Amino acid sequence: MTTSDLHLLFHPRSVAVVGASANIDSAGYDYTAALPKFGFTGAVYPINPRGGEIAGFPAYASLLDVPGDVDLVISCIPSGAVLNLIEQCGKKGVSFLHLFTAQFSETGDAAAAALERQVEAAAKTVGVRILGPNGLGLYHPAAGLSFRLDLPRAAGNVAVLSQSGNNAVEVVVRGAARGLKFGKVTNYGNGMDVTPAELLRYLAEDPETAVIGAYVEGVPDGRAFFEGLQQAAARKPVIIYKAGRTVAGAKSAASHTAALAGSHAVWSAAIAQAGAIEARTLEQLIDLLVAASLMPKPVGRSVAAAGGGGGRSVQSADACEEYGLIVAPMPDTVREQIRAKAPQVAGWVGNPVDQSILAGSGFSSNGILELMLADETYEIGIANVGEDWFFGRPEADDRLRHACNRLAAVVAKSPKPVAVVLGATETQEQWERTLVDSIRDDFVAKGVAVFPTVERAAYVLSKLAP
């Protein structure tokens, strides 16, 4: 198998949507309408026995009626009609068939599982490769493909493979708000033919892909998966969230996609051995993608932490040390620079830097963080915004923005990774919520990695540090 095997899947020159529909509350509409919306430049063929127009394209009664070649067929028809469709795909010389169609082995029903095996055999016979079944398929904005109409059109280099459709969506929706821009996102569902192993091998060699995230419950062929993982992790950061770790989770995974979830200890060890990074929640998967995608890789574990009050300083120190970062004391070189400008706090200020003792000193925690990041003692920065303090002050909006602009400039200037900690919007007042969202958007627009808690920031830095 070569890396070009999946090229047409991710870069089809023409797409037919079988089961396309003019009903805007249907997948058959979404797949069709997404193509022009995401700038797909090839031919689009909605297929619907009733003909008519769907999302602005004339519909064909059958795939066989389509005038041109078709690289990718997306199937939204019931499972019982799939064997017939495969036969048509063979006749048309279709390269890839994405089966959004579900109700196969994942139901746990013997007849449905048998149908899946028939589908697999028929596809092999006619030479069409299958993505799915029971998966949303592709979100690849650079190529004009999307499984939802509401996802960002901006293209990037973060690839995701996910067994679960909703989790793929969640990584994109929540990750985009944190600054991730996506390349090839694949919800492979049951992974019957195009497996996660093959996707990993392809993404390993794919020049568009810089970072890979994966949500897997189980895999049909563990050895192939770990070979793919090793190949990818040798070339770029790969983060794996393996779910179905527990008995109940595995049972649920089995009903979800009929893949064996496997023993977790073996998985953890194998992920580490392959050189990949393990996430244990979807939140961690997104956090790690944000860190790997937006920050320079840490070259060591010595962290300069700053911002927030005394409580946050203690919390920051605990989080860093518990996750294995080193909270090195403020070096004399930096302390003397502080003393030159603010002798009254020079003996008192430490690492982490407590913003609350700096009032009237002429220094902010951002200013001290800048000095620390310029010193060879530190290899990583963590900056607490401490927005709750601002909420209680007059002109909170202006002051918070001013402090955050200054912080963003410190981050931009430093070649070292700096994580910014800005809380979630669970605040009382609507203006506070809008303000926090807007500040986060500003950071994100400047390419800054933002985390809602200092523990999450420290965790990802500890996972990426050598």
Next chain:
Amino acid sequence: MTTSDLHLLFHPRSVAVVGASANIDSAGYDYTAALPKFGFTGAVYPINPRGGEIAGFPAYASLLDVPGDVDLVISCIPSGAVLNLIEQCGKKGVSFLHLFTAQFSETGDAAAAALERQVEAAAKTVGVRILGPNGLGLYHPAAGLSFRLDLPRAAGNVAVLSQSGNNAVEVVVRGAARGLKFGKVTNYGNGMDVTPAELLRYLAEDPETAVIGAYVEGVPDGRAFFEGLQQAAARKPVIIYKAGRTVAGAKSAASHTAALAGSHAVWSAAIAQAGAIEARTLEQLIDLLVAASLMPKPVGRSVAAAGGGGGRSVQSADACEEYGLIVAPMPDTVREQIRAKAPQVAGWVGNPVDQSILAGSGFSSNGILELMLADETYEIGIANVGEDWFFGRPEADDRLRHACNRLAAVVAKSPKPVAVVLGATETQEQWERTLVDSIRDDFVAKGVAVFPTVERAAYVLSKLAP
């Protein structure tokens, strides 16, 4: 010591603010202006040598000029002026002096620490009790007291004691957005005289207080603290977040409040032995307060989980089982009720309930959750809203609200604790953010406990379950 000892601290009949100021960007203004804003009904005396009017009250040049009795003095003056103030407090027969004033032992400076000891001795001599120094003091909306102008005026029964001012603020600001209503919130700072131990003993007996949360870095007298903790935990849920657990954290804690942070293993064991619940982050402290305050106490560990797609179901099962909850299979009693209405999914649906397989069945995951909660198999519920799915559908706003209203009704009907999982607002579109905030507000207004991830929901339920 009796429980009435601190009564006048929390229910002063008159308050003088020494160092009151007309500058709206000063603590001396905030403490004065907060009194009328929060409905304080007693006498208010701003003290400022320049006289004039502050926040609508005539200012007095000295505490000794105040015409009436003063129960509580709030000090915003520099540390060097405190000994003189204590002498005046003695002359006026003041009961409590809250020293917002800082720059004592927490600086690590020997002269400042010596001044703190002098302050302690002087206060003993004249018979005035001291809260602080280096603390924001009191937020007790039922009595009209607040250390910030922007906190909620609604009064409740959640008490908080916190060594850190910013952390006290964060618990209130973030907790209120999650539905917490606060009783006696105390930022005791250096805890020189009124200690966390005494506060715990007082809150143990306080009829207004139903739940207690505490942020501590270290305590001056461990034995007294754990006696207070035991006394409180015997009567009501007490959640302790002990920071300064690591070497770096303890060092930072020492500079923060000059209290010895102590060995964490000893702390953990002692918290458990006292019957209190340990939180390891501020987020967990707030989550546990939300759970203890808003939900009935779980009587067992068997959890019915529902909602979200297949991925979320697997994730939910993992989270529950890893935290020690029991994901019991769907009992036949419930399965037969499902079969009566939706035979096509009855054999397939499991616990957790995968919403994505229910389309067209006549059941939603909320409907199935309702049946499960009515069954004796389950003692706890977890409901995933799965809002990201809705974002991609037409009429997302109406449909999401409809589903959440239905869910809120299911929660209200059940005598069992049900945690609702609704994600944070880190989404792409402003309308999605506003919608999530508004849905959370609706749940909160109905008294529903909402958690941003299923892992956080499972964690708190496991900590509160027997």
